[in-house]
Amino acid sequence: MLSSFTRYLLEWYNPQARPLPWKGIRDPYRIWLSEIILQQTRVEQGLPYFERFVATYPTIIDLANAPDDEVMKLWEGLGYYSRARNLLAAARQVAQEHEGVFPQTHAEILALKGVGPYTAAAIASFAFGLPHAVVDGNVFRVLARFFGIDTPQDSTEGKKRFAELAAELLDRKNPGLYNQAIMDFGATVCTPRNPGCKNCPMATECKAFQQDRVDGLPVKAKKIVRSERFFHYFLIKNSDQVFIQKRGPGDIWQELYEFPLLETEDLADPVKIETHLATWGLGGAQRSSQLTQELTHQRIQAQFWEVKMDQIPAAKPAQWLLIPQPNLEKYAFPRVIQRYLQAGERQLSLF
Ligand code: SF4
Missing domain, CATH: 3.90.79.10 (Nucleoside Triphosphate Pyrophosphohydrolase)
Structure with missing residues (x-):
């Protein structure tokens, strides 16, 4: 039985509303590429990079065989360059350890260089329909607000609590659709600043909105020291x-x-x-x-x-x-x- 949160979310979601080349596809290589590019990067900035990578390296084997400097050059301007190094290392891992075939289990995907729990859940659910919930900044924000959770999202307790809640809420029959829905909802409606509460389908049950705490959630314990x-x-x-x-x-x-x-x-x-x-x-x-x-x-x-x-x-x-x-x-x-x-x-x- 789906929770009211999950029902609201799936009723709200229209897969055609925000079309992107990696959405609704099953090709794990392209999904993985898009997820790595989108870590720390806005969609508008990442899109041309995704297209250039796919055009230059149509398959993961093409990427695995590419010279390091060429890949770094293609990544130039996107920042967080460890992603590019990991991308190449993971492509070579797939070529050497999986005979060039992208792994199909959550554990094997998670073992790829540069793939953390969020990316593994995204690839596993989008490409293979496996029941793993994504948990990232968008998800922390949406869940913290809807359920009125003020446990810091970056504390050990917070991470555990949000991960468990996210897993409970997942639509296990349609994990890819659910994950895409919550990511899109966080990116377009329940945004960090000026969320669209007035037209939000969850507003009547959203604790943060009902208790006027939207700006105070989610809570983060640590401030970034630069x-x-x-x-x-x-x-x-x-x-x-x-x-x-x-x-x-x-x-x-x-x-x-x-x-x-x-x-x-x-x-x-x-x-x-x-x-x-x-x-x-x-x-x-x-x-x-x-x-x-x-x-x-x-x-x-x-x-x-x-x-x-x-x-x-x-x-x-x-x-x-x-x-x-x-x-x-x-x-x-x-x-x-x-x-x-x-x-x-x-x-x-x-x-
Ligand atoms: S009512 Fe506002 S804070 Fe609550 S889920 Fe909707 S957009 Fe987010």
């Missing part, structure tokens, strides 16, 4: 070439490219910059643009410096790569560097 970091990027260039390097593991933007970098504790003064450049046998840095990029837990202040070189510096670090300037567009860079490059070829043509 640290400040100061990056100095050096555009070290001769007549038509420039140095770049690949970022290594253990920090943000792993496997993306960047210009040679000095990270400091604060906005370093030009003397410090010159002292550092001298260790590479370079000097004469000219200050260029300063740009900021906000990440979930970090705020990056990037200062760009232009450095002219007459010859390859003897103390050049091994990881530096000298490339022709027009080739910059072939490499995937963090958003802050892309913005710097897009702000004008002027920075590079100044030399």
Whole structure:
């Protein structure tokens, strides 16, 4: 017997109302691709990326065989690059461990790199009709409001309570439809700000609405603390070439490219910059643009410096790569560097 919440939701849901290329299909590869892209990304922003990935890699085997740099380049601008690395790792996992056939059980799907409980439930229910409820920010919000739950959603107790409730409410005969409905309801009606309570079919039974607590729910225990970091990027260039390097593991933007970098504790003064450049046998840095990029837990202040070189510096670090300037567009860079490059070829043509 379905709960009144589930009945309201299914009566409200019209699968045709918000058509998207990954909705209503059974192809696990495309569903998985869309779910990874949509983690941390709005539909409007993710849609062109989904289309490019499907066009470039029509099957999971095509993706598994793709070079790492090519996949990172296709992902460029979408952020949270660990998703792209995991995407590739999972595609190779499917190719090697499952003979190229996307796994069909919840446990095997959950074992894929980069696939957490939410994504596993989405793929399992959409592609294979398995009874697993999705639980994400949308679901926390809708359930917290409808049932008037003020247990913090990010506490251990909250996570358990919401997961159990979500599982109870699931329409086990139509898990895919139910999961899609609650996600769409959270994204279009019960939104974080200005939810459509006036026209909401659940309003008469919604605790938050009835008790005027909509703005106070859901509750989160932890506030995000964002640290400040100061990056100095050096555009070290001769007549038509420039140095770049690949970022290594253990920090943000792993496997993306960047210009040679000095990270400091604060906005370093030009003397410090010159002292550092001298260790590479370079000097004469000219200050260029300063740009900021906000990440979930970090705020990056990037200062760009232009450095002219007459010859390859003897103390050049091994990881530096000298490339022709027009080739910059072939490499995937963090958003802050892309913005710097897009702000004008002027920075590079100044030399
Ligand atoms: S009445 Fe408002 S808060 Fe309650 S479920 Fe509907 S949109 Fe959400």
